[in-house]
Amino acid sequence: MTPADDGTATAPPGGGPAGRSRYRGGALFVLAATVLGAAAGLAAAPRAAAGPVVVDEECTASTGPYQRPMEEYLGRPVDGAQSPEDCAAIRGFQEAQAVDPADGYANLLTYRVMTAVRARADPNADRLCPARSYPVTCVDLDRQLLWVQRDQDVVFDPVPIRSGRDGEETRTGWHAIYWRSKDHVSTLYDTPMPYAQFFDGGQALHGRLDSLFDGGGSAGCVNLRLGDAEVLWELLDVDDAVYVWGVKPGTAD
Numbered sequence: 001m002t003p004a005d006d007g008t009a010t011a012p013p014g015g016g017p018a019g020r021s022r023y024r025g026g027a028l029f030v031l032a033a034t035v036l037g038a039a040a041g042l043a044a045a046p047r048a049a050a051g052p053v054v055v056d057e058e059c060t061a062s063t064g065p066y067q068r069p070m071e072e073y074l075g076r077p078v079d080g081a082q083s084p085e086d087c088a089a090i091r092g093f094q095e096a097q098a099v100d101p102a103d104g105y106a107n108l109l110t111y112r113v114m115t116a117v118r119a120r121a122d123p124n125a126d127r128l129c130p131a132r133s134y135p136v137t138c139v140d141l142d143r144q145l146l147w148v149q150r151d152q153d154v155v156f157d158p159v160p161i162r163s164g165r166d167g168e169e170t171r172t173g174w175h176a177i178y179w180r181s182k183d184h185v186s187t188l189y190d191t192p193m194p195y196a197q198f199f200d201g202g203q204a205l206h207g208r209l210d211s212l213f214d215g216g217g218s219a220g221c222v223n224l225r226l227g228d229a230e231v232l233w234e235l236l237d238v239d240d241a242v243y244v245w246g247v248k249p250g251t252a253d
Helices: 026-039 066-071 082-095 108-119 224-234
Strands: 133-138 145-150 152-160 174-177 177-187 192-199 205-208 221-226 239-245
Touching: 066 082, 066 108, 082 108, 108 145, 108 152, 133 152, 145 224, 152 224, 174 192, 192 224, 205 224, 221 224
Parallel strands: 133 239, 205 221
Antiparallel strands: 133 145, 145 152, 152 221, 174 239, 177 192, 192 205
């Protein structure tokens, strides 16, 4: 996982990369990010259910571990018990957000995607990611989200991530991308790290070929779904700022 250069790159809070042409003309940059985001399946947030859910085909998933927050988000009765209507509503959300499988089961992936969709209106509402005149990739370990903003304008919508597990936490603070490798393979684990953008020693933003949520966490990298990692690769470059804060649920402070 660690490239030959094991140094730590930092971006001072008051500085940043010099303005480059692709970041000038904010409207064009936002438009480009929107088009790319749509290609990655970043659908608009669905509205909470305003009335009864029509169950047009059998939905038989059992009660999931994230049943209550999904019921709340979708405007269903919050009782923590799956019903056919709950199942259909959750499945509809999964289908709209390209969650596979779309079976109505409220699993961790569905919950993380819901968290990202819910945050899109104002991901930086708490102003924990510093606003700068240059683009900053914001990595929120508390909510397991990543987005890119310039000033307070979001140019890459929040997406779910998987950060470092307990004992191998993703390092917080200011960083800068210092090396990129599109088809990288980990030298430690011999596993693919597509669209890898290294920001601190061996820690990188990169895609994952398998599910983000088939284990407790990464070895320190910020894992993204493959489509999200590809879009982020097109938006970022060497010297771009990355800001990481918070604590991944289930890890030590």
